[in-house]
Amino acid sequence: MAVIPVDIAGRPYEVRVGAGLLAELVAQCRGRLRKRAVPVITDANVYAAWGPVVEASLRDSGHEPHWRVLPPGEQTKSWSELAATVNWLLDLEVERGDHIIALGGGVIGDLTGFCAAVVKRGCKFIQVPTTLLAQVDSSVGGKTAINTPAGKNLVGAFHQPSLVLADLSVLETLPMRELRAGYAEVVKYGLIDDADFFGWCDANGAAMLAGDSALREYAVAHSVSAKARIVAEDEFETTGRRALLNLGHTFGHALEAETGFSDRLLHGEAVALGMVLAARYSARRELMPRASAEHVAQHIGDVGLPASLAALGLDCDGAGLVRHMLHDKKMDAGTLPFLLMNGIGKTYLDKSVSLDDVAAFLDE
Ligand code: NAD
Numbered sequence: 171m172a173v174i175p176v177d178i179a180g181r182p183y184e185v186r187v188g189a190g191l192l193a194e195l196v197a198q199c200r201g202r203l204r205k206r207a208v209p210v211i212t213d214a215n216v217y218a219a220w221g222p223v224v225e226a227s228l229r230d231s232g233h234e235p236h237w238r239v240l241p242p243g244e245q246t247k248s249w250s251e252l253a254a255t256v257n258w259l260l261d262l263e264v265e266r267g268d269h270i271i272a273l274g275g276g277v278i279g280d281l282t283g284f285c286a287a288v289v290k291r292g293c294k295f296i297q298v299p300t301t302l303l304a305q306v307d308s309s310v311g312g313k314t315a316i317n318t319p320a321g322k323n324l325v326g327a328f329h330q331p332s333l334v335l336a337d338l339s340v341l342e343t344l345p346m347r348e349l350r351a352g353y354a355e356v357v358k359y360g361l362i363d364d365a366d367f368f369g370w371c372d373a374n375g376a377a378m379l380a381g382d383s384a385l386r387e388y389a390v391a392h393s394v395s396a397k398a399r400i401v402a403e404d405e406f407e408t409t410g411r412r413a414l415l416n417l418g419h420t421f422g423h424a425l426e427a428e429t430g431f432s433d434r435l436l437h438g439e440a441v442a443l444g445m446v447l448a449a450r451y452s453a454r455r456e457l458m459p460r461a462s463a464e465h466v467a468q469h470i471g472d473v474g475l476p477a478s479l480a481a482l483g484l485d486c487d488g489a490g491l492v493r494h495m496l497h498d499k500k501m502d503a504g505t506l507p508f509l510l511m512n513g514i515g516k517t518y519l520d521k522s523v524s525l526d527d528v529a530a531f532l533d534e
């Protein structure tokens with residue numbers, strides 16, 4: 171097992187990465203579960219696959235799990251689920267010192283974290299991420315949110331968990347498509363500021379996806395360390411450092427908007443193609459060697475993620491995609507900061523990108 175210490179503004183917590191953590195959940199929580207009743211929020215898919223393991227682990231240690239099993243999918247991050255779940259927690263008489271368990275992917279983590287941020291003006295929560303994306307990205311760093319009719323993640327709070335338990339065993343039931351989508355965020359850390367780690371991904375990514383457990387542990391632990399380091403430098407995304415984590419997300423978000431945030435394109439798939447587009451656009455601007463941009467595209471394509479607009483079969487033009495970018499929440503006083511690359515592992519925030527130029531690039 172790997173233990174990654176996270177220290178964000180003097181509020182330390184641990185991320186534990188290893189196989190079999192769910193089966194020893196109470197021991198892993200180390201005294202944090204101070205009452206018999208333990209609220210566990212999850213979705214129906216995760217409950218079907220892993221509910222019995224968590225149930226047995228809690229009951230064997232004398233706890234009584236209170237389950238809230240929500241519908242799977244992005245629509246669960248809503249005002250109505252937030253309200254109903256907060257009321258449910260209040261009915262359970264959750265107190266500030268109590269811990270809520272978030273057992274699921276980013277959807278469950280984001281909703282549960284937001285509930286924990288507002289119940290009694292803030293109670294504690296433990297992230298038990300069950301997708302690769304949640305293990306390497308959303309469960310660490312304290313961003314919580316719901317979606318509203320105006321867009322995704324527009325309402326939320328910064329609220330750090332007090333523990334993250336990333337059990338690698340749960341990935342066994344995760345569909346391969348979801349696993350690959352999460353892998354895009356792993357590659358992202360290499361591209362941001364760690365060329366050696368991109369090299370590791372290039373050499374080991376396919377075997378990691380195929381199931382090698384030592385490689386999985388290394389990929390998750392290394393990604394968590396990278397995220398923890400970047401977030402610790404800029405918790406509230408004010409200096410631009412945390413914004414580096416959005417590499418590929420401006421292009422990706424436009425692609426997600428174009429596909430109506432549907433299952434046609436998963437978030438990680440959109441980010442994968444978004445990173446390829448950021449690399450190719452950087453090469454077009456002669457910021458990075460074309461061979462490096464093609465190296466990125468090659469790796470993304472090799473692991474089965476989309477590496478070109480053509481691969482998606484989307485019927486859209488540059489102007490249409492740029493129109494979606496204008497609604498991006500990162501828009502700042504009429505300009506959209508873009509994450510571009512001076513090379514692999516050399517991502518920087520560029521505030522001088524012309525959206526007309528981006529549209530022309532997308533039409534090439
Ligand atoms: P998700 O939570 O919707 O999970 C994907 C699918 O996998 C769901 O159908 C779920 O039921 C299923 N699933 C989860 N674990 C499983 C398992 N072990 N076995 C079988 N099926 C399983 O999606 P996600 O990709 O984990 O997260 C996406 C969400 O995360 C988005 O809402 C996004 O906005 C958010 N996010 C948040 C942050 C952050 O910093 N807070 C960062 C990145 C993404």
Ligand code: ZN
Nearest residue numbers: 355419437441
């Ligand atoms: Zn992402």
